[in-house]
Amino acid sequence: MSDGLDTFSVENQAWLVLLMESPSNDDLLLDGLHLYLDRASEARFLNSMKxxxxxxxxxxxxxxxxxxxxxxxxxSSKHPAYGAFRTGLSKSGGLERAYPKAPV
Incomplete structure (x- = not known):
């Protein structure tokens, strides 16, 4: 999973979409995400755009x-690698689409 995020090719994107379809793979997906972010935080060069x-x-x-x-x-961490990922995640608006604000 972490290698799929690291190379981020079209084939890996398709595989990740399939992985996200099944709730039984959620823990595997999140473990891979943590590994990916941990590796990025330990790298000599921080590629925040990626x-x-x-x-x-x-x-x-x-x-x-x-x-x-x-x-x-x-x-889960204050490292800039996690911050860059968090910025992209918030730009996607996924959380707002999943849980829209209630009309008051």
């Missing part, structure tokens, strides 16, 4: 049931 793009793509393609868990994963 992390932001990844967060935006994941937020746009993840089903509603994953949006809160993705948001929690993105907030």
């Amino acid at each position: 992390l932001e793009k990844c967060g935006e793509w994941v937020g746009n393609n993840a089903p509603a049931r994953l949006q809160i868990r993705l948001s929690e994963a993105a907030k």
Whole structure:
């Protein structure tokens, strides 16, 4: 999973979409996401644009049931790698689509 996010090719994107369809794969997906973000935080060079793009793509393609868990994963560290992913995730608007504001 983390390698799929790292290379981010069209084939890997299709595989990730299939992985997100099944609720039984949620823990595997989130474990891979944490591994990906941990590796990015330990890298010598922080590619924040890539992390932001990844967060935006994941937020746009993840089903509603994953949006809160993705948001929690993105907030689990104060490292700039997590911050870049969190920025992309918030740009996607996935959490707002999954849980729209109630009309008052």
